[in-house]
Amino acid sequence: MSRSFILTLDCPNRTGIVRAVSAFLFEHGCDIGEYQQFDDPLRGRLYLRTQVGAEQDVDLDAVGRDFEAVAAEFGMSFTFTDGVPARVLVMVSKLGHCLNDLVFRWRAGSLGADIVAVVSNHEDLRPMAEAAGLPFVHVPVTAETKPEAEARLLSLVDEFDAELVVLARYMQVLSDETCKALEGRAINIHHSFLPGFKGARPYHQAYERGVKQVGATAHYVTPDLDEGPIIEQEVIRIDHSYDPKALQMVGRDAEALALSRAVRWHCERRVLLTGGSTVVFR
Numbered sequence: 001m002s003r004s005f006i007l008t009l010d011c012p013n014r015t016g017i018v019r020a021v022s023a024f025l026f027e028h029g030c031d032i033g034e035y036q037q038f039d040d041p042l043r044g045r046l047y048l049r050t051q052v053g054a055e056q057d058v059d060l061d062a063v064g065r066d067f068e069a070v071a072a073e074f075g076m077s078f079t080f081t082d083g084v085p086a087r088v089l090v091m092v093s094k095l096g097h098c099l100n101d102l103v104f105r106w107r108a109g110s111l112g113a114d115i116v117a118v119v120s121n122h123e124d125l126r127p128m129a130e131a132a133g134l135p136f137v138h139v140p141v142t143a144e145t146k147p148e149a150e151a152r153l154l155s156l157v158d159e160f161d162a163e164l165v166v167l168a169r170y171m172q173v174l175s176d177e178t179c180k181a182l183e184g185r186a187i188n189i190h191h192s193f194l195p196g197f198k199g200a201r202p203y204h205q206a207y208e209r210g211v212k213q214v215g216a217t218a219h220y221v222t223p224d225l226d227e228g229p230i231i232e233q234e235v236i237r238i239d240h241s242y243d244p245k246a247l248q249m250v251g252r253d254a255e256a257l258a259l260s261r262a263v264r265w266h267c268e269r270r271v272l273l274t275g276g277s278t279v280v281f282r
Helices: 017-027 060-074 097-108 126-131 146-159 176-181 202-209 244-267
Strands: 003-012 030-040 045-054 077-082 086-092 113-120 136-138 164-167 186-190 213-220 230-237 271-274 277-280
Touching: 003 017, 003 060, 003 271, 017 030, 017 045, 017 060, 045 271, 060 077, 086 097, 086 146, 086 244, 097 113, 097 126, 097 244, 113 146, 113 244, 126 136, 146 176, 164 244, 186 244, 202 244, 213 244, 230 244, 230 277, 244 271
Parallel strands: 086 113, 086 164, 113 136, 164 186
Antiparallel strands: 003 045, 003 077, 030 045, 186 213, 213 230, 271 277
């Protein structure tokens, strides 16, 4: 029985890394199907993603243990991941454009992941989720119940065995503790080309400033609000004829595009975190 998996790694850059990785995979009966690397001259590091196939079934845990000797020699951080689609839990409030886009791509098989549930602090999007055959969980949030609501959220992540949490215009700020619990596995979509136009009525701010582009930013969630490592940004050119309503329509297109790409790239193991930034192998 054949099997495919993905190896991602980063380490200080030096000669011999690619040779060592290729030799290891060859010795374990693996064939490289896709290979990408980035040599960062400023950080002095190498980032690598390779998708591998094997004629026989492979014990990834055993392969990972065998690879530790190579990793130790080069100071590598590495991960072996199988080809099973990642399980995604989507969080929403009242706006449904991002959820609708994610559901469409999931059902079309182009998301690179499986949506397993939708969680919301409002009931508005229950019909959309249930029409797609997805469990919908209502977790109301008030200032007084926020700790309990976030504890419920984390329990749902475990209950649905979700690898990734997607904040698809979820209009609640997560606590520092919850952000840390979801570090590296929660993606948010921000309604602007960060940094800029933060806070309320972003499209009205953009209109008042006469912007010529509308943008959106998909980033990892961190305790620093809207300052997490950026995965993807989308911009759409506009002109003086766009009023705030037209800007909202264009902006929501940008949000949906940026978010779906970020989710797919994360789930396909194409995003490597490096400090406050990312390396994205498209």
